[in-house]
Amino acid sequence: MIQVHKTTDSKLSLSHILVAYAALTIGGICGMLQGLVRGGVIELPYGIGYYQVLTAHGVLMALVFTTFFIIGFLYAGMVRTTGPLLPTVNKIAWVGFLMMTVGTVLGVIMVLLNKATVLYTFYAPMKASPWFYVALVLIVVGSWCALVAIVSQFRYWKRTHKGKISPLFAFMAASTMILWFIATLGVAATVLLQFIPWSFGWVDTINVMISRTLFWYFGHPLVYFWLLPTYVVWYVILPKMIGGKIFSDSMARLAFILFLIFSVPVGLHHQLMEPGISPTWKYIQVVLTFLVVVPSLMTAFAMFATFESYGRSKGAKGLFGWIRMLPYGDVRFLAPFVGMLLFIPAGAGGIINASNQMNAVVHNTLFVTGHFHLTVATTVALTFFGVTYWLIPHLTGRTFTKKLNRMGIWVTIIWAIGMVIMSAAMHIVGLFGAPRRTAYTTYNDHPVALEWLTYERVMAISGVLLFIAIILLVISIVMMLRAPKGEEEFPIAEVNAAAGQTPAVLDKWWIWIIILAVLIVFAYTMPFIDLINSGPGSKGWVTW
Amino acid sequence: MDARRDQMESKRRENGNNQQEHGQDEPLKGTFASVLMLGAFIAVSWIGVFLLFLNRS
Amino acid sequence: MHIHRLEKLWIIIGTAMLVVFLVAIGIGAYAMGNHPPGHTSSIKLDPEKVYETPPFDNPGLEKIGENEYNAYIVAYIYGYNPGNIEIPVGATVHFYVTSADVVHGFNIPGTIVNMMAIPGEVNEMTYTFDEPAEYLLLCNEYCGIGHEYMATTITVKG
Numbered sequence: 001m002i003q004v005h006k007t008t009d010s011k012l013s014l015s016h017i018l019v020a021y022a023a024l025t026i027g028g029i030c031g032m033l034q035g036l037v038r039g040g041v042i043e044l045p046y047g048i049g050y051y052q053v054l055t056a057h058g059v060l061m062a063l064v065f066t067t068f069f070i071i072g073f074l075y076a077g078m079v080r081t082t083g084p085l086l087p088t089v090n091k092i093a094w095v096g097f098l099m100m101t102v103g104t105v106l107g108v109i110m111v112l113l114n115k116a117t118v119l120y121t122f123y124a125p126m127k128a129s130p131w132f133y134v135a136l137v138l139i140v141v142g143s144w145c146a147l148v149a150i151v152s153q154f155r156y157w158k159r160t161h162k163g164k165i166s167p168l169f170a171f172m173a174a175s176t177m178i179l180w181f182i183a184t185l186g187v188a189a190t191v192l193l194q195f196i197p198w199s200f201g202w203v204d205t206i207n208v209m210i211s212r213t214l215f216w217y218f219g220h221p222l223v224y225f226w227l228l229p230t231y232v233v234w235y236v237i238l239p240k241m242i243g244g245k246i247f248s249d250s251m252a253r254l255a256f257i258l259f260l261i262f263s264v265p266v267g268l269h270h271q272l273m274e275p276g277i278s279p280t281w282k283y284i285q286v287v288l289t290f291l292v293v294v295p296s297l298m299t300a301f302a303m304f305a306t307f308e309s310y311g312r313s314k315g316a317k318g319l320f321g322w323i324r325m326l327p328y329g330d331v332r333f334l335a336p337f338v339g340m341l342l343f344i345p346a347g348a349g350g351i352i353n354a355s356n357q358m359n360a361v362v363h364n365t366l367f368v369t370g371h372f373h374l375t376v377a378t379t380v381a382l383t384f385f386g387v388t389y390w391l392i393p394h395l396t397g398r399t400f401t402k403k404l405n406r407m408g409i410w411v412t413i414i415w416a417i418g419m420v421i422m423s424a425a426m427h428i429v430g431l432f433g434a435p436r437r438t439a440y441t442t443y444n445d446h447p448v449a450l451e452w453l454t455y456e457r458v459m460a461i462s463g464v465l466l467f468i469a470i471i472l473l474v475i476s477i478v479m480m481l482r483a484p485k486g487e488e489e490f491p492i493a494e495v496n497a498a499a500g501q502t503p504a505v506l507d508k509w510w511i512w513i514i515i516l517a518v519l520i521v522f523a524y525t526m527p528f529i530d531l532i533n534s535g536p537g538s539k540g541w542v543t544w
Numbered sequence: 545m546d547a548r549r550d551q552m553e554s555k556r557r558e559n560g561n562n563q564q565e566h567g568q569d570e571p572l573k574g575t576f577a578s579v580l581m582l583g584a585f586i587a588v589s590w591i592g593v594f595l596l597f598l599n600r601s
Numbered sequence: 602m603h604i605h606r607l608e609k610l611w612i613i614i615g616t617a618m619l620v621v622f623l624v625a626i627g628i629g630a631y632a633m634g635n636h637p638p639g640h641t642s643s644i645k646l647d648p649e650k651v652y653e654t655p656p657f658d659n660p661g662l663e664k665i666g667e668n669e670y671n672a673y674i675v676a677y678i679y680g681y682n683p684g685n686i687e688i689p690v691g692a693t694v695h696f697y698v699t700s701a702d703v704v705h706g707f708n709i710p711g712t713i714v715n716m717m718a719i720p721g722e723v724n725e726m727t728y729t730f731d732e733p734a735e736y737l738l739l740c741n742e743y744c745g746i747g748h749e750y751m752a753t754t755i756t757v758k759g
């Protein structure tokens with residue numbers, strides 16, 4: 001067996017993971033401060049702005065933590081399922097890592113200097129320093145190196161294993177990166193063609209609606225870029241963790257293909273309350289949005305089936321006897337499992353958000369903030385935390401100790417409680433109309449706004465709880481890096497024998513990419529024609 | 545080309561055999577009950593906000 | 602490809618549920634006119650000349666019928682022009698909203714009036730105020746350092 005931890009591949013993965021956790025730590029401090037300010041508990045010292053902290057929180061958590069972790073994790077899994085990275089692939093991967101890291105540092109500096117207090121959505125015509133947009137370009141182009149690396153490695157495997165179905169992990173990793181590439185074309189277009197020329201002063205105005213539409217063309221598949229690696233863990237790794245099998249290889253691939261196809265042409269459901277887009281095209285994209293729910297319904301079935309089938313093989317009786325057979329005492333299972341359960345309310349909230357005119361009840365309220373703290377900050381984050389507890393030992397040639405497990409279980413419990421309380425408060429107060437992305441205010445003691453304060457205090461308290469979990473997590477990571485030497489395997493489950501052969505068509509990318517391209521052209525052509533014909537653009541504003 | 549078609553044919557046959565061998569689906573009543581509860585949760589949440597929307601419009 | 606019998610059943614049930622949701626909002630939108638807010642009319646605004654362009658050269662209420670009004674409102678950092686609108690109970694108001702600078706929100710909590718004010722575009726939404734109250738109108742899109750102060754009231758008199 002190759003000793004993974006001595007290779008440059010493992011250093012590559014580890015570097016990504018460590019940058020991810022550095023981002024999570026700083027982003028977590030920002031998150032706690034925000035909660036305390038919004039709840040009216042503290043005021044920020046030294047002229048630090050609430051919205052500055054909010055920008056840092058969003059960029060570091062939503063863009064940096066997720067992207068670095070995902071790419072580092074996928075590299076490790078590619079090595080496990082397709083062998084060591086080819087030398088050129090490894091080099092490209094390192095170039096990508098450096099670009100992304102430089103981009104992150106540059107972006108954070110711009111935010112700290114208060115030159116880019118535009119939040120992570122950077123809506124025009126607010127105009128940040130051009131270097132903030134350059135930083136975003138570096139992060140995105142760096143991530144494209146990861147795309148090239150992973151897809152090249154995947155194709156190399158296919159070339160050297162003619163006629164065989166690709167390893168499920170490698171297939172899922174490649175589809176995740178292809179989704180990411182197609183999505184980031186939108187943000188790259190708006191940043192390169194609109195924001196950079198405008199912020200450097202080469203052009204005077206910007207078409208605001210085009211920039212928003214390109215942003216959300218990217219912004220929704222972005223959330224699937226977070227979710228797909230989470231599903232990789234659930235489909236391919238969790239069954240191994242409990243000692244069971246993958247329920248169905250072909251259904252897992254089919255789910256990923258459906259995600260690839262339907263998660264892009266849906267961005268308008270983030271713009272339902274906006275002018276300039278015809279209601280019919282909004283509704284069409286709402287329908288497409290609902291289609292992307294179907295592979296998640298399939299995933300829910302596959303997960304319960306994996307657990308039930310394992311439980312029954314261990315002699316579980318009755319309708320729900322299998323629930324008691326799962327290894328809840330193992331953080332590597334517990335954390336993703338809790339994330340899975342909390343994806344149920346998260347998904348329900350998502351369907352509500354996307355429901356066309358119904359979006360008026362929740363649009364830009366804290367309901368939405370509550371929603372994505374359940375999806376990305378609970379489901380995705382807890383799954384990644386669970387992975388971290390075996391992945392870092394695997395990459396560094398250390399053992400996963402009992403003590404680490406205990407720490408991990410505490411992290412999971414505190415994080416889950418913190419997020420459940422915070423998200424519940426956000427959902428409820430959002431239904432009352434409390435706006436998201438807003439500092440402490442009572443709107444001149446308006447009675448409607450005064451009713452929100454209790455909930456905002458609850459959010460502040462749970463923010464502190466979440467920060468405690470992050471401290472424990474950081475301590476765990478330091479402990480992992482110093483744990484006794486040994487071997488920790490990268491768990492990859494086998495497919496259930498009853499699942500049947502995987503049809504080769506599922507492994508044929510070009511078919512699915514063509515279907516996706518057709519759908520994108522269908523869903524976006526008319527809205528774009530309407531928007532390009534709108535009036536003069538906007539000059540830039542610095543309002544912070 | 546022909547070789548590949550043969551390969552696919554044999555795979556299809558294998559597939560058929562597999563299904564015959566495992567003609568009986570494994571018991572997944574608990575799974576089905578679980579996803580139905582999940583569906584019910586989604587429906588109740590959605591209808592709740594839908595009624596709120598109607599009430600406010 | 603083998604799919605478990607219960608999985609097929611679940612996918613059918615789940616998809617049917619989604620179709621029911623889509624039909625419900627589709628009927629609301631197309632048969633009952635409850636479309637999400639939006640306006641794709643030919644009014645093209647230069648964001649620099651909002652106050653020179655009709656109807657926003659004369660922002661405020663315009664009575665167009667028995668207890669029915671057009672409200673032309675300009676969102677700006679950090680307020681609404683005009684603010685503190687007063688209307689009689691039962692009034693139907695057609696809001697026409699744009700922005701004079703950055704993107705703003707236009708939200709009246711407790712109602713379904715919730716839309717984006719975007720420079721260069723006009724957003725539109727109709728609402729009937731059946732309850733007398735002092736409604737809060739606030740900006741729910743981050744617009745700058747004073748965002749949390751951007752609010753006014755709409756007083757519905759009984």
